[in-house]
Amino acid sequence: MLITDQVLAIDAAEAGAAIVRSHYGSSLTRIDKTGGDFATSADLDAEKAIVDILRAARPDDVVLGEESGRTGPAGNGRMWLVDPLCGTLNFAVRNMLVSVNVALRAGARVAVAASADPFTEELFWTDGDAAYVRSGGSDERLVPSAGSGLVDVNLDPPFPNRDVFLAARMLADDGFIERFRPRVVSTTLAVAWVAAGRRAAYVTDGDLSDSVHFAAGIAICQAAGCVVTGIDGQPLHTGAGGLVVAADEETHAALLALIRNQRAGV
Structure with missing residues (x-):
């Protein structure tokens, strides 16, 4: 029987999460990359498990992995985006705030996606129409809420728009301080938390087109009904780029x- 894309995304993400869990607390081999970034043996092993599952089921699809790069034939318009361990630095210092992300872009649209938390064993997923969290074998529809007032802000470089937007400056704005409370989780698990009502919003700078880190979380938020744009309010992946995900229009407008305010001060 042919496995559906959604089931495949979930199976792959859960397989990667199991590998990440198995490596937790162990001695990790570190593989240095550019700009001070690095991977570990957990990243590599989790990515191999995910890619092996995708390759076996969809040999004609492209797979873009954070560690292994782009592989597979081109031409059918389908590409799997794989982030085997989002939050590597957290994981390396035995902080459990990490996620495993798998998404399928079919044409211009991310059709299905899954984001797994290896330690709570929650799995956030979307079939492209609605978004859910799976826990203990049961699925619950995701419902965004701005009630917490908590906004996750990505403070990691690069900062391509620093002349007109810098997250650290926004945190010092009296308007932000009066309305919101910042959080810095340093993993895109926090993007899925907006869809789940655990965060009011998430903000980051950067070019996120075909991002293995963000594709799954963005798709989950869109399917849950969040407001999703670039940092200038333009449609995603246009204009200045970046990302503002908010639980509702009011929160989104306040963040924009x-x-x-930063642009006005330049």
Whole structure:
């Protein structure tokens, strides 16, 4: 029987999460990359497990992995985006705030996606129409909420728009301080938390087109009904780029106003 894309995404993400869990607390081989970034043996082993599952089921699809790069034939318009361990630095210092992300872009649209938390064993997923969290074998529909007032802000470089937007400056804005409370989780698990109502919003700079880190979380948020744009309010992957994901229009508008405050001061 042919496995569906959604089931495949879930199976692959859960397989990667199991590998990440198995490596936790062990002695990790470190593989240095550019700009001070690095991977570990957990990243590599989790990615291999995920890619092996995708390759076996979809040999004609492209797979873009954070560690192994782009592999497979081109031409059918389908590409799997694989982030085997989002939050490597967290994991390397035995912090459990990490995620495993798998998404399928079919044409211009991310059709299905899964983001797994290896330690709570929750799995956030979307079939492209709605978004859910799976825990203990049961699925619950995701419902965004801005009630917490918590906003996750990515403070990691690069900062391509630093002349007109810098997350650290936004955190010092009196308007932000009066309305929101910042959080810095340093993993895109926090993007899925917006869809789940555990965060009011998430903000980051950068070019996120075909990002293995963000594709799954963005798709989950869109399917859950979050407001999703670039940092300038433009459609995603246009204009200045970046990402503002908010639980509702009011929160989104407030964050865009704070971002515009920075532009006004340039």
